[in-house]
Amino acid sequence: MIEARNLTKRYGPTVAVDALSFDVRPGSVTGFLGPNGSGKSTTMRMVLGLDRPDAGQVRVGGRRYRELRWPLREVGALLEAKAFHPGRSARSHLAALAASNAIPPARVDEVLDMVGLTSAAGRRAGKFSLGMGQRLGVAAALLGDPAVLLLDEPVNGLDPEGVRWIRDLLKSLAAEGRTVFVSSHLISEMALTAERLVVIGRGRLLADTTVAELSAGSASLEDAFFRLTNEAVEYRGNTTKEARS
Amino acid sequence: MTTTGETRKPRARSSRYRLAQAARMEWIKLRSLRSIWWTLAVTAAGTVGIGAAVGLNTRNASGDLTNNAMAGVVPGLLLVGALGVLTVTSEYSSGTIRATLAAVPRRPLVLAAKAAVFGAVTLIVGEAASFIAFFADAVTLRHGVAAPSLGQPGVLRAVVLSGAAFCLIGLLGLGLGAIIRHSAAAVGVLVAGVYVVAQVIGIIAHSVATYMPILILENSLSTTKPVTCGTSEASCPHFLSAWAGLGMLGLYAVIALAVGGWLLARRDA
Numbered sequence: 001m002i003e004a005r006n007l008t009k010r011y012g013p014t015v016a017v018d019a020l021s022f023d024v025r026p027g028s029v030t031g032f033l034g035p036n037g038s039g040k041s042t043t044m045r046m047v048l049g050l051d052r053p054d055a056g057q058v059r060v061g062g063r064r065y066r067e068l069r070w071p072l073r074e075v076g077a078l079l080e081a082k083a084f085h086p087g088r089s090a091r092s093h094l095a096a097l098a099a100s101n102a103i104p105p106a107r108v109d110e111v112l113d114m115v116g117l118t119s120a121a122g123r124r125a126g127k128f129s130l131g132m133g134q135r136l137g138v139a140a141a142l143l144g145d146p147a148v149l150l151l152d153e154p155v156n157g158l159d160p161e162g163v164r165w166i167r168d169l170l171k172s173l174a175a176e177g178r179t180v181f182v183s184s185h186l187i188s189e190m191a192l193t194a195e196r197l198v199v200i201g202r203g204r205l206l207a208d209t210t211v212a213e214l215s216a217g218s219a220s221l222e223d224a225f226f227r228l229t230n231e232a233v234e235y236r237g238n239t240t241k242e243a244r245s
Numbered sequence: 246m247t248t249t250g251e252t253r254k255p256r257a258r259s260s261r262y263r264l265a266q267a268a269r270m271e272w273i274k275l276r277s278l279r280s281i282w283w284t285l286a287v288t289a290a291g292t293v294g295i296g297a298a299v300g301l302n303t304r305n306a307s308g309d310l311t312n313n314a315m316a317g318v319v320p321g322l323l324l325v326g327a328l329g330v331l332t333v334t335s336e337y338s339s340g341t342i343r344a345t346l347a348a349v350p351r352r353p354l355v356l357a358a359k360a361a362v363f364g365a366v367t368l369i370v371g372e373a374a375s376f377i378a379f380f381a382d383a384v385t386l387r388h389g390v391a392a393p394s395l396g397q398p399g400v401l402r403a404v405v406l407s408g409a410a411f412c413l414i415g416l417l418g419l420g421l422g423a424i425i426r427h428s429a430a431a432v433g434v435l436v437a438g439v440y441v442v443a444q445v446i447g448i449i450a451h452s453v454a455t456y457m458p459i460l461i462l463e464n465s466l467s468t469t470k471p472v473t474c475g476t477s478e479a480s481c482p483h484f485l486s487a488w489a490g491l492g493m494l495g496l497y498a499v500i501a502l503a504v505g506g507w508l509l510a511r512r513d514a
Contacts, residue, residue: 045513049346049347049350050343050347050513051513051514052513065350068350069261069262070262071348075347079344079347080343082340083343084344085274085278085335087280088274088277088278092273093344095273096270096271096277097344099270099272100267100269100270100345100348140344
């Protein structure tokens, strides 16, 4: 369970996240959608206590992240691909994280196997492709067998097989009763993976709903998304307009 | 693809992560980077090599031979200080810092663990380097110059405190890395602060010079007897005693780590 209340983050005069409130419940995959620059990553960093909100708060399993006793055993996160030192092996990276939360070393090999990196575990992670980096990030998120998972753009850089693998993995994790919160700007992917959706634009909540509800009345989830975020797109190309004139 | 219930319960004695767990994480991180061991090996080899070279070229037995043997500590400190910086800043450049802080959200604990592990490693390497340099110098002495022995007054102290300087300058670098967060800038500040500024101040302001890290090492820590500048008393700054010098270097490291820890806890990662 993730509970965000009135979450606000400013960077100078820019309001990145603006009084955002939502709940992410266990048992289903919740997609976190929004245009580029809408505040998805900032929100996720605030959930993990990495960025300090200027106002409001967010709780995970009823507690603020900084109060968690064994954070990796309660919350697993994939924030960015390649968030590891390029000179360190995948196994050492995971072993270090495991040690910090007293997770048994045997679990490292388990998660490496789960993400299919066993054969690459001893290699310097700096040589990994983007897709392998994502898999290592997923392995780190699963390390503590947490009840809550946060993944920021997990399918970035994955091949079609990897995309399907992530989709099935997230669904099975949710089916086990976990809270799964996945950000993406790939609407078609979210249509296949998520049941619930939190949609934001310019840091504000636009919708907290289900995929079925949002896409009802539109030709597709994509159309529904565009209608919702039309006013809240931060960066937009102007090619179509120029082509017309 | 499902996770098994068996692996779920780690049998930990404490009910919450503490310094011990954070330090274990930092030890694994340090241990698993080959570049760190290469740098430490080069640091030690350079310190010993310079000590041996100084021994070969010593012709005057009247100088402080122990101080001569420690000549290689000065460049060695540069490497260990830079390594301290990089231990923190490489986490920022690679993004590992977010994984680290998500695993251990009590941030001062992270820096304390880093300092404990890095400090212990650099203390061991530093002591080994300065003792081996001392003996390398003694072995290579020629021209009828008698080698100093550890039993002579102040000699053991000079060798031990020179080794400790590696640890303290390494921790200073670690603290600067946490404050500045960017590798190049932090290494720049370290080199400027420890070497360049110290040399300039050493020339223009005698009274402050005695508090400059490198001059503390050269004139307080690694000497067996108070430094004199030969001709007149007035031309020589009043250098700190060995133990006061050690305390001063320790104070620099503590200040850098305290400020770094405070900023780490306050800033967004």
